[in-house]
Amino acid sequence: MSPPRPGEATGYSAPHVVEKKPLRHPDGTRETMTRRGWWLVILNFLLPGSAQAVAGNRRLGKVGLGATLAMWALAILNLVALLLWRTALVSFYTGAWIPDPLSWFRPVPLLLLQGLLIAYAVLWVVLTIDTLRLVRLVRTGPGARFGIAGLSVALLVVAGGGAVSASQYVGTTRDTLGAVFGQSGPSVPPSDGYYNVLLLGADSGAGRDSMRFDSISVVSVNADTGAVTITGIPRDMPHAPFPEDSPMHAAYPEGLTGHDSPTCAWGSGINQLMNAVEVCSDDRGASLYPDAAANGSRPAVEATKDAAEGILGIEIPYYVFLDMKGFADLVDALGGVDITVEQRLPKGGGPSYQGQPAEDWAIGWIEAGPQHMDGDTAQWYARSRYTTNDWDRMKRQRQLQEAILQQFTPANVLTHFNAVAAAGVDIVQTDLPQSLLPYFLELAMKSKELPLTKIELTPEGGIDDQQPDFAYIRDLVRNALHPPTPTPEG
Numbered sequence: 001m002s003p004p005r006p007g008e009a010t011g012y013s014a015p016h017v018v019e020k021k022p023l024r025h026p027d028g029t030r031e032t033m034t035r036r037g038w039w040l041v042i043l044n045f046l047l048p049g050s051a052q053a054v055a056g057n058r059r060l061g062k063v064g065l066g067a068t069l070a071m072w073a074l075a076i077l078n079l080v081a082l083l084l085w086r087t088a089l090v091s092f093y094t095g096a097w098i099p100d101p102l103s104w105f106r107p108v109p110l111l112l113l114q115g116l117l118i119a120y121a122v123l124w125v126v127l128t129i130d131t132l133r134l135v136r137l138v139r140t141g142p143g144a145r146f147g148i149a150g151l152s153v154a155l156l157v158v159a160g161g162g163a164v165s166a167s168q169y170v171g172t173t174r175d176t177l178g179a180v181f182g183q184s185g186p187s188v189p190p191s192d193g194y195y196n197v198l199l200l201g202a203d204s205g206a207g208r209d210s211m212r213f214d215s216i217s218v219v220s221v222n223a224d225t226g227a228v229t230i231t232g233i234p235r236d237m238p239h240a241p242f243p244e245d246s247p248m249h250a251a252y253p254e255g256l257t258g259h260d261s262p263t264c265a266w267g268s269g270i271n272q273l274m275n276a277v278e279v280c281s282d283d284r285g286a287s288l289y290p291d292a293a294a295n296g297s298r299p300a301v302e303a304t305k306d307a308a309e310g311i312l313g314i315e316i317p318y319y320v321f322l323d324m325k326g327f328a329d330l331v332d333a334l335g336g337v338d339i340t341v342e343q344r345l346p347k348g349g350g351p352s353y354q355g356q357p358a359e360d361w362a363i364g365w366i367e368a369g370p371q372h373m374d375g376d377t378a379q380w381y382a383r384s385r386y387t388t389n390d391w392d393r394m395k396r397q398r399q400l401q402e403a404i405l406q407q408f409t410p411a412n413v414l415t416h417f418n419a420v421a422a423a424g425v426d427i428v429q430t431d432l433p434q435s436l437l438p439y440f441l442e443l444a445m446k447s448k449e450l451p452l453t454k455i456e457l458t459p460e461g462g463i464d465d466q467q468p469d470f471a472y473i474r475d476l477v478r479n480a481l482h483p484p485t486p487t488p489e490g
Helices: 030-046 050-055 058-084 086-094 100-105 108-135 142-180 247-251 270-279 299-312 327-333 375-383 390-407 410-415 417-427 434-447 470-481
Strands: 194-202 215-222 228-233 318-323 337-341 345-347 364-366 369-373 428-430 453-456
Touching: 030 050, 030 108, 030 142, 050 058, 050 108, 058 086, 058 108, 086 108, 086 434, 108 142, 142 417, 142 428, 194 299, 194 434, 215 299, 215 390, 215 434, 228 299, 228 390, 228 470, 247 299, 270 299, 299 318, 299 470, 318 417, 327 375, 327 417, 337 375, 337 390, 345 375, 364 375, 369 375, 375 390, 390 453, 417 428, 453 470
Parallel strands: 194 318, 228 453
Antiparallel strands: 194 215, 215 228, 318 428, 337 369, 345 364
């Protein structure tokens, strides 16, 4: 049988093939349009760009899907790096890998990340608006119209708001790093296996007549294990010696002594170095420490470093200064601290005359026992000394430091991130180089698993507060940082 000629009837008709695509080509019934609307909104949330790919402008859909997959890949890469290469991840985003001559470029990685998050949030808004256009609300069921629109807006707030919040966290981190590490000193290797940092606390708040250091300690961090030793130095320790290469050694070869000038009268305590170096000097100590300002420090701080080196017998290249005026804000930002108070302590600036009862001048009391302290109470707990003594106050300050460190958990810091960052900018000054930040963060993670060693150079610790034996102190510190290797018996 020969095949039929063109146009000749075959005796049967071929069935019509109808392409069923209800999302792109709905049948127009209200039930179908309502069901289609719900699906498009959910698709837009689960995979931004997919709603356009199946029911709208495919080119816009490709942009949305490409951006979404790229953001997912970036998030997964960062998560893997956080688990496996945490130091490298922090180094990349903080710009620690960028050399000092190009330090101005260090904010760029975080700036780019913030820009990506903001751009993705804007794209999500565009895709959501376009998805609502594709839904054609007027053709959905009357009861579903408000539900579909409300769900779409709610999901946009959850997803797009998350991207915006993440960008704000990134921006806050960038600003905080720039403010705290805007001027930093050169990076130096660990000294004898340790990074030693001078930790200073002073109060520039109302009612304080100077910026004398109220709290002086040295934090020694083992460069391999992260083990931390904190050595507390009494602020009134007299006759602090200076290393021979210190510019202060020429002026005080026998150790720090008092000044006789009636305009600069001060004692011999180490807390008076602010006066000795800056107040009683015509050039504010610039000739003694000409590089201090360029390295984010100041002459009085550098002199205190030198004094601490002379006392402890270790090299101290860096400092961290905490202004107690903003200390309360940091404690409040962390949600308070838990402290067990050993004895009742007064709040207030102290008596007007010698022997005045605390009840007459105290503006409040910190009662003995377990306390959950807010910032104001914690600040008075660290400062109060009029009913006790400086040695007791040193112990309380160290106790408070430990309590604050316990509050620095990842969950707590993230929950109160903006407030913690703002408080940190207000109270922290340092010459720690930003290039060491990733390494120090890694050491901090290790140190949380190790016991904290404390050395208090007080009479309770066997130190004469009037005539300190500095040779004994140096041996004490050396043995704490480098314990003698036990030898087998016999």
